[in-house]
Amino acid sequence: MNVIDPVTLPDYIQSIIFRKSRAMAILPIIELPDPRLRLVSQPVSEIDASVRKLMDDMLETMYDAPGIGLAAIQVAVPKRVLVIDVAKEEEEPRPLCVANPEIVWSSEEKNVYQEGCLSIPEYYEDVERPEKVRVRYLDRDGKVKEIEADGLLSTCFQHEIDHLNGVLFIDHLSRLKRERVTKKFVKAARLRGDDE
Numbered sequence: 001m002n003v004i005d006p007v008t009l010p011d012y013i014q015s016i017i018f019r020k021s022r023a024m025a026i027l028p029i030i031e032l033p034d035p036r037l038r039l040v041s042q043p044v045s046e047i048d049a050s051v052r053k054l055m056d057d058m059l060e061t062m063y064d065a066p067g068i069g070l071a072a073i074q075v076a077v078p079k080r081v082l083v084i085d086v087a088k089e090e091e092e093p094r095p096l097c098v099a100n101p102e103i104v105w106s107s108e109e110k111n112v113y114q115e116g117c118l119s120i121p122e123y124y125e126d127v128e129r130p131e132k133v134r135v136r137y138l139d140r141d142g143k144v145k146e147i148e149a150d151g152l153l154s155t156c157f158q159h160e161i162d163h164l165n166g167v168l169f170i171d172h173l174s175r176l177k178r179e180r181v182t183k184k185f186v187k188a189a190r191l192r193g194d195d196e
């Protein structure tokens with residue numbers, strides 16, 4: 001639905017609308033039991049326009065979902081790219097665009113967070129992971145960055161980096177829980193008539 005006729009708007013606003021609608025896309029998120037979620041994603045060789053476009057589309061897709069992290073394989077792109085924003089709703093957005101991340105250090109201390117995943121909708125379970133991690137990655141400008149993350153950001157980095165290795169948060173649960181949730185999603189996919 002359009003309430004304003006864009007032709008009557010000043011040029012600069014028209015160009016913003018045009019750029020926004022042209023530049024961003026909400027991508028479909030693949031879900032369990034899609035076998036692509038088990039792929040090991042490949043590093044990107046450089047941060048070019050296509051990688052930046054992927055990052056922008058992933059951010060748009062993540063905010064729309066809404067979620068706090070998204071790995072490229074969740075939008076069916078097997079590249080080592082992820083986006084994260086753990087800012088609370090009332091805070092300013094703090095988007096992180098990450099390529100080729102590596103955990104270079106993790107703490108002995110552990111932390112438990114209730115995790116969920118946009119590829120495993122409406123399922124939440126406690127997962128124990130290292131409390132802090134140091135991550136080295138390339139940002140949206142191709143610069144090498146190193147970040148020491150704790151709390152939710154640490155958990156989010158670990159969850160998303162797992163995705164790049166074909167690992168899901170349910171792999172950190174007991175076999176019984178994992179099989180139960182997998183069965184549920186396999187059945188739901190069959191009812192929808194999916195091929196998997």
Ligand SMILES: [Zn+2]
Pocket residue numbers: 116117118119159163
């Ligand atoms: Zn996930």
